[in-house]
Amino acid sequence: MKEGPDITSVAALVGDPARANMLSALMSGLALTAGELAREANVTAPTASAHLAKLREANLVTMVVQGRHRYFKLAGSDVAAALEGLMDLAARIGNLRTRPGPRDAAMRAARVCYDHLAGVAGVRIYDALIASGAIVVSAEGLSLSNVGRARFIAEGIDIDAIERKDKAICRACLDWSERRSHLAGPLAKAFLDLFLARGWANREAVGRAIRFSSAGQAAIEAFIARQALDTAKSSSRSMA
Amino acid sequence: MKEGPDITSVAALVGDPARANMLSALMSGLALTAGELAREANVTAPTASAHLAKLREANLVTMVVQGRHRYFKLAGSDVAAALEGLMDLAARIGNLRTRPGPRDAAMRAARVCYDHLAGVAGVRIYDALIASGAIVVSAEGLSLSNVGRARFIAEGIDIDAIERKDKAICRACLDWSERRSHLAGPLAKAFLDLFLARGWANREAVGRAIRFSSAGQAAIEAFIARQALDTAKSSSRSMA
DNA sequence: TGGATGTTTCGGCGCGGAACGAAGCATGTC
DNA sequence: GACATGCTTCGTTCCGCGCCGAAACATCCA
Incomplete structure (x- = not known):
């Protein structure tokens, strides 16, 4: 029935305001911490954490742990290009x-x-x-x-x-x-x-x-x- | 706070499975009727109608009335390119x-x-x-x-x-x-x-x-x- | 070791919106 | 005119999911 790759999941992910704000912030190319992204999206830490987990599972962002901070950045330039x-x-x-x-x-x-x-x-x-x-x-x-x-x-x-x-x-x-x-x-x-x-x-x-x-x-x-x-x-x- | 154009609304629109299926079908470049799109998305006519109204309001698709049929097609090649x-x-x-x-x-x-x-x-x-x-x-x-x-x-x-x-x-x-x-x-x-x-x-x-x-x-x-x-x-x- | 900060997990609330059935408007056919 | 077809509007139901507070976990600093 469906043809071509599945747009839905990716678009739905980007379609949420909080996630869209996070991704927009990450378009700076900088690696940002979960807390910074939470503030950027105007949500509490738990909410941001849930969103970031989804973005990570979908391979839209990558995470690197550094001490007690978790730095997130876009998974690649292809994601940036799509955005x-x-x-x-x-x-x-x-x-x-x-x-x-x-x-x-x-x-x-x-x-x-x-x-x-x-x-x-x-x-x-x-x-x-x-x-x-x-x-x-x-x-x-x-x-x-x-x-x-x-x-x-x-x-x-x-x-x-x-x-x-x-x-x-x-x-x-x-x-x-x-x-x-x-x-x-x-x-x-x-x-x-x-x-x-x-x-x-x-x-x-x-x-x-x-x-x-x-x-x-x-x-x-x-x-x-x-x-x-x-x-x-x-x-x-x-x-x- | 936010920077650049507002991705959210467009992405959210595409993020719904029914709408994504419709848009995928319209990627054929053909003008399809509301009924055809409803079948393509596996939803009933009322549901499809509501979705198409939203897509139309967002200028993602255009509609042309022909008799008792309403033909929908992508608003332009830029929409196709984004998809x-x-x-x-x-x-x-x-x-x-x-x-x-x-x-x-x-x-x-x-x-x-x-x-x-x-x-x-x-x-x-x-x-x-x-x-x-x-x-x-x-x-x-x-x-x-x-x-x-x-x-x-x-x-x-x-x-x-x-x-x-x-x-x-x-x-x-x-x-x-x-x-x-x-x-x-x-x-x-x-x-x-x-x-x-x-x-x-x-x-x-x-x-x-x-x-x-x-x-x-x-x-x-x-x-x-x-x-x-x-x-x-x-x-x-x-x-x- | 204890207390502060950053982050995640859990549980529960509440809203937005996607879905459908039934009815209402159109248009085209007999 | 009466009936069929295509689509929309209305009203309702209901599920998903975004959101938060509280608590647990992890890490750093003292």
Whole structure:
């Protein structure tokens, strides 16, 4: 009778407000304790514990015990991607946020999408990388060109270190606020990590918003400008 | 407190078994009557009516009255894409179908994804189109190259007719069974429509599976072979 | 060892909502 | 006009499950 995988259980899991809030909080990519998630979802500890048990059983989140704390985080980037997809649909369907507040504006400008950069900043960087040929799109997905490899190494990213795994080094992730793609995957994670490590970008105390320092802002603009420069060199093949 | 669009309502809507079954059935791209959907979900007419009212209110499905029948279909390809995303996650998360039966095998080989072709066949065609340069991927998404345009016209597709709209002529859609992209959008719809019109492909009586006639099978292989031929001409730029 | 903090288990309350039968409106057929 | 078919509205029942408080368990600190 039924066809394809069973959507119901996953959707029902996400469909509960408390769990949805928890998952949204985990979209920051951070590992959060059960207590923190309980507060995030506005429920008591016992309730949160029950919810987290279900999410864990469904392999949506993973848990790691550290002392008397239990840290939860999303099971993987695929879960994050699915949640982004739902956010995208929710945004289109009409469930727009009641009224975009200052925090929403910051979120739109730049935010963390599980482990990489999203929002206007993320999309701009992605566009520049594609246009300059640093990232190439093929049937198998995104791949890093030799030009792009050199450029990222010049930025200070240890490509070799993140390339070990047999997984793709980068992929596209749909951006719910911009409705365009931004860069995801190990490369994108390394890129964000670099900015955080250098103090060019800072997470807000709570939530997923990212704030750039003036140096960071300048670094981003310079990075994009460098891509544009290389783009100008290569003749752009105009398409219909 | 909450960040990003409100996932909850959409996910909760999909999370109900009856509604999930209805939506799955509508993934065939066909417009189905309330009665048909009730049978598909194994509920009585009143129950189905209530569910459909909710789906309609949430803009997940649209309704068109025709005589004493009410036809429902997915509100758009974005809804279909989100559902595919959930299927993808469900498949990875471990909710694999109990045991892949013959119908599942047929689904995996070729099926309808809302209005275009998916499954092994869809992915192969997509790969061939990208490799040959008929379809080009850019930051803005997929676009049809001049070469590709000529090729599709040669196949008998009226590109001009489907290009009027200011929407993109094609885009990528993630395939839950293959975990790769296949072609979606007006162009993909026209491609499938052509195959159906020529009798090269037939829908199974119920469900989303597609069966190719021997002529259709040959046509697909020939189409892919033609792409490969052109691919050989253009030098492939090797990347890391 | 004892007391504080973090987390889970247990038991029970209560609400939301999914389900159905029967009746009410439409539309199409004879 | 009368009857059949398709769908919706209404009223009711009932089950699931989210929620909490209290208590048990675990871990850290003193």
